[in-house]
Amino acid sequence: MAYVAVSGGEEAIAASIALLDFYRSKTEKDVELEVIQEKMSLLVDRVMSEAGLYAKEYAALALKQCEGSVEEAVFLLRAYRSTLKRSYDTYVADTKNMRIVRRISAAFKDIQGGQILGATYDYTHRLMHFDLKNEDAAKLHERMEAMVEGQEPVPMEPCGRVSDELKTEGLIERFPINEEPPYDVTENLLEFPASRSARLQTLTRADAGFISGLAYSALRGFGQVHPTVGELRTGYVELEIPYLQQEGEALWIGEVMLTEVEIFNEAEDKDALKLACGYGAVFGRNENKAIAMAVIDRELDAGGDYPTQDEEFVLMHGDSLEMNGFISHLKLPHYVTFQSKLDAVRKTRRENNHD
Structure with a gap:
């Protein structure tokens, strides 16, 4: 060009x-x-x-x-x-030890540790609150502080995943354990077929609207049958790095909030019917994207002829930066290429008129 x-x-x-x-x-x-x-x-x-x-x-x-x-x-x-220096790699964060602030399951009513509704707009009335136009932020802050003042924090025991028991029963397909370090898509070109770590990194960094749209297309029939949210959990995960390069010693450096989702779907095993699992995890509170990511993860595992099952199509077109950058570049000058197209159209019109 x-x-x-x-x-x-x-x-x-x-x-x-x-x-x-x-x-x-x-x-x-x-x-x-x-x-x-x-x-x-x-x-x-x-x-x-x-x-x-x-x-x-x-x-x-x-x-x-x-x-x-x-x-x-x-x-x-x-x-x-891209300007920041990477000094350490953290140990693998076990989300089973997540300090949970919200946890639900659409698959089971009673789950170990219980369902925790937490903060969500799912149960609110979708009506405009016009009183927010004149809201007193200071009073709101004081009222919320007064609500929690003097309350003892509720101790939270680590909650095992809903899928753990199903895996124990052999009802869920297990991903093979991969001891190789995660493939870093920020420092290496994405190659196909992509490793699972590369796939999950790319999906979690993908545009939320794109991933949600793809997942919606799968739910409407352009992909697998309707999945079930086995578990959705949001909470804080602690991060640790090696301490003084001594094996087994760790230094706590902080925590991040994650939203993690596992969805269940039917998967045909060669010997018996099993459940397959799709996985999604994103920074912060972003439930729809995490669910959509889990749906697409399962679609890519299943494979097939639909766009949601085409690894290259999904992973190459969902990146927010690449997607918007390429669309935005259309605003740059394309004088030479357009004149070439225009000349071709004029030439064809002249030839057709001559005939």
């Missing part, structure tokens, strides 16, 4: 960039990073997930910088991530 340089446009470009500040200057009120981080937390979580960097403050800053554009914020955060 040929491009031509745009000459004499430096002043116009500078003015265009200045106009961005003009659009952000329509009010004297400022949006503090803490406000974005704490009051737009679901949006912040989505940006962190698609950028592949767990940094709430930086995700909030990126959103402020680009007027709330998710794809632009992901671009900014990924660009910043």
